[in-house]
Amino acid sequence: MNPQIDNLLHETRKFPPSEDFSSNAVATAALYDEAKADRLEFWAKQARELLTWETPFTRTLDWSNPPFAKWFDDGTLNVAYNCLDRHVEAGNGDRVAFHWEGEPGDSRTLTYAELTAEVKRAANVLAGLGIGQGDRVAIYLPMIPEAVISMLAVARLGAVHSVIFGGFSADSIRSRVDDARAKLVITADGGWRKGKVSALKPAVDAALEARGELGPQETVTNVLVVKRGENEVEWTDRDLWWHEEMAKAEPEHEAQAFEAENPLFILYTSGTTGKPKGILHTSGGYLTQCAFTHKVVFDLKPESDVYWCTADVGWITGHSYVVYGPLANGATQVLYEGTPDTPHPGRWWELIEKYKVTTFYTAPTAIRSFMKLGRKIPKQFDLSSIRLLGSVGEPINPEAWMWYRKVIGAKAAPIVDTWWQTETGAMMISALPGVTETKPGSAQVPIPGIAIDVVDDDGTHVGTGNGGLLVVTEPWPSMLRGIWGDPERYRETYWDKFGDKYFAGDGARLDHDNDIWLLGRVDDVMNVSGHRLSTAEIESALVAHPFTAEAAVVGATDETTGQAVVAFVIIKESMLEESAAVEDIAAVLRAHVGEQIGPIARPRDVFVVNELPKTRSGKIMRRLLRDVAEGRDVGDTTTLADTTVMQIITGQVTAK
Numbered sequence: 001m002n003p004q005i006d007n008l009l010h011e012t013r014k015f016p017p018s019e020d021f022s023s024n025a026v027a028t029a030a031l032y033d034e035a036k037a038d039r040l041e042f043w044a045k046q047a048r049e050l051l052t053w054e055t056p057f058t059r060t061l062d063w064s065n066p067p068f069a070k071w072f073d074d075g076t077l078n079v080a081y082n083c084l085d086r087h088v089e090a091g092n093g094d095r096v097a098f099h100w101e102g103e104p105g106d107s108r109t110l111t112y113a114e115l116t117a118e119v120k121r122a123a124n125v126l127a128g129l130g131i132g133q134g135d136r137v138a139i140y141l142p143m144i145p146e147a148v149i150s151m152l153a154v155a156r157l158g159a160v161h162s163v164i165f166g167g168f169s170a171d172s173i174r175s176r177v178d179d180a181r182a183k184l185v186i187t188a189d190g191g192w193r194k195g196k197v198s199a200l201k202p203a204v205d206a207a208l209e210a211r212g213e214l215g216p217q218e219t220v221t222n223v224l225v226v227k228r229g230e231n232e233v234e235w236t237d238r239d240l241w242w243h244e245e246m247a248k249a250e251p252e253h254e255a256q257a258f259e260a261e262n263p264l265f266i267l268y269t270s271g272t273t274g275k276p277k278g279i280l281h282t283s284g285g286y287l288t289q290c291a292f293t294h295k296v297v298f299d300l301k302p303e304s305d306v307y308w309c310t311a312d313v314g315w316i317t318g319h320s321y322v323v324y325g326p327l328a329n330g331a332t333q334v335l336y337e338g339t340p341d342t343p344h345p346g347r348w349w350e351l352i353e354k355y356k357v358t359t360f361y362t363a364p365t366a367i368r369s370f371m372k373l374g375r376k377i378p379k380q381f382d383l384s385s386i387r388l389l390g391s392v393g394e395p396i397n398p399e400a401w402m403w404y405r406k407v408i409g410a411k412a413a414p415i416v417d418t419w420w421q422t423e424t425g426a427m428m429i430s431a432l433p434g435v436t437e438t439k440p441g442s443a444q445v446p447i448p449g450i451a452i453d454v455v456d457d458d459g460t461h462v463g464t465g466n467g468g469l470l471v472v473t474e475p476w477p478s479m480l481r482g483i484w485g486d487p488e489r490y491r492e493t494y495w496d497k498f499g500d501k502y503f504a505g506d507g508a509r510l511d512h513d514n515d516i517w518l519l520g521r522v523d524d525v526m527n528v529s530g531h532r533l534s535t536a537e538i539e540s541a542l543v544a545h546p547f548t549a550e551a552a553v554v555g556a557t558d559e560t561t562g563q564a565v566v567a568f569v570i571i572k573e574s575m576l577e578e579s580a581a582v583e584d585i586a587a588v589l590r591a592h593v594g595e596q597i598g599p600i601a602r603p604r605d606v607f608v609v610n611e612l613p614k615t616r617s618g619k620i621m622r623r624l625l626r627d628v629a630e631g632r633d634v635g636d637t638t639t640l641a642d643t644t645v646m647q648i649i650t651g652q653v654t655a656k
């Protein structure tokens with residue numbers, strides 16, 4: 001085990017909730033008892049209380065065909081209505097839904113009434129373009145209100161969105177649009193990033209151009225383009241300006257109800273193979289668990305709280321905790337377009353001061369990078385409105401946790417470390433503020449109604465003080481319903497290992513209080529700045545370059561980003577001469593990965609080597625490469641086909 005992680009397990013500091021917080025807390029200890037007494041009834045109650053159903057459900061869970069779950073499946077509802085209209089009908093139309101802030105400093109406030117009106121118009125635009133129930137719509141937008149409006153307009157029609165993070169390349173867009181056979185793409189001319197406009201439409205154009213060769217898969221009939229960057233864009237016959245179509249559209253739109261299991265979205269995430277998986281989520285169960293967890297984990301007081309989740313809507317955190325959970329609960333939020341350090345490194349803290357943010361949810365990688373810059377920067381701003389802090393995406397080391405608590409939370413705000421995944425749809429493990437005594441570095445306890453265990457390779461519970469694999473032992477409302485177009489891969493990836501338990505792919509350990517400590521992935525998935533990346537996907541991008549014969553990628557521990565991508569490549573014999581003429585091969589290959597997948601996947605280091613360590617059966621031993629990348633002595637090499645290889649590689653890497 002990584003020695004740093006081992007240290008974490010000896011953490012003894014504990015922070016009980018304050019009297020003051022507990023006496024007003026939304027969550028109570030009784031939730032655990034209720035869920036324990038009747039788990040399914042507990043979820044049925046949440047679904048009834050938190051959502052508005054057109055047809056009430058009578059069946060809570062159908063698990064007759066595992067691992068394919070159905071929740072609340074004879075009920076019908078409209079997801080967008082639940083996030084919008086019903087708040088207006090309840091007299092909360094004037095409540096702010098979003099305080100949006102653009103990177104250059106422009107801003108826009110949208111009340112629930114205004115957001116509802118925008119979504120209704122957008123739904124009419126989409127319907128006019130032929131979008132209806134079940135159709136897929138790809139969304140490739142910056143963090144502007146139109147991103148949320150688009151998602152909700154798609155949901156309102158019972159169609160399925162596939163949001164593609166704005167940092168992905170044309171190639172990644174193409175594969176996602178193809179896989180989902182999207183009919184429509186919604187994009188923008190560009191968005192603001194790091195002080196300048198970064199174009200988005202050219203990537204969509206390039207992705208759709210490549211589609212020409214694919215013949216029958218040419219499914220995209222239109223591209224709707226939001227004007228944001230004001231950059232020049234090329235125009236084709238299928239392109240339409242968002243603002244022109246919105247101006248023409250009818251303002252009224254009545255939401256139809258769809259079945260609880262109607263697909264809501266596909267979100268692609270990295271797995272252990274080179275091909276991203278389209279994780280499928282549906283409506284009623286997903287919305288129930290998003291709304292429930294958002295309410296109890298963030299102690300939501302919708303009348304007075306200002307909640308800010310810094311995630312981009314291109315990731316699951318943005319789906320569940322910027323769009324669906326908070327809006328279903330009628331929360332007021334901050335939405336910010338740009339990067340945390342533009343135009344100055346205190347931008348986030350400035351926004352917290354400006355909008356009096358009470359509840360702040362971000363990733364450990366961001367906390368660690370602020371820590372590096374020092375407390376002087378946040379100290380220049382008034383952060384006294386903050387009353388609750390959240391963390392997500394990767395394990396938070398106790399040092400970062402303590403800094404977060406002291407510097408951002410004034411030693412008073414509880415911290416909730418929330419463990420979950422794209423696949424789980426919503427939070428699965430977290431403290432409940434006001435109830436749980438918090439512990440730096442541990443995500444702690446399952447959410448009420450969620451059944452988690454830590455087991456050994458045979459599926460046996462490991463017991464307190466031991467490590468093993470994290471599993472979910474009972475179906476949960478917001479669980480993925482499958483992998484788009486590939487039910488077999490769904491079964492294989494998550495269920496084949498244990499048969500009756502969901503295998504999350506994370507290592508975990510139970511401490512002596514039975515609290516859960518997450519120890520990182522046990523498969524070939526990396527976590528860089530809270531973003532999931534696959535070693536196989538980056539390797540296949542590297543070997544797609546004409547110079548590369550072979551490539552091996554590992555995630556090496558990195559102080560700021562959690563893990564960093566480190567690549568080892570062998571150059572083709574036939575290309576040795578040509579590559580020798582290139583001044584910086586590493587830079588060329590890094591840029592190539594950026595073009596193939598997106599800038600987030602660019603390796604931190606690329607080492608050109610003559611050999612890769614392989615077992616006798618030809619499997620690359622990544623463990624040894626990780627040792628080299630992290631500057632450790634190389635571990636046991638006896639299973640290598642050629643035991644001298646590691647000495648050569650270490651020599652080549654340290655010579656750099």
Ligand code: PRX
Pocket residue numbers: 269316317391392393394395396417418419420421422423443504505506518519520521527530531532
């Ligand atoms: O390894 C776990 C890590 O992030 C993975 C899921 O990544 P993704 O699907 O992109 O979703 C991220 C946001 C929910 C998990 O398998 N992870 C997520 N949250 C935590 C975490 N690891 C430790 N502690 C967390 N709180």
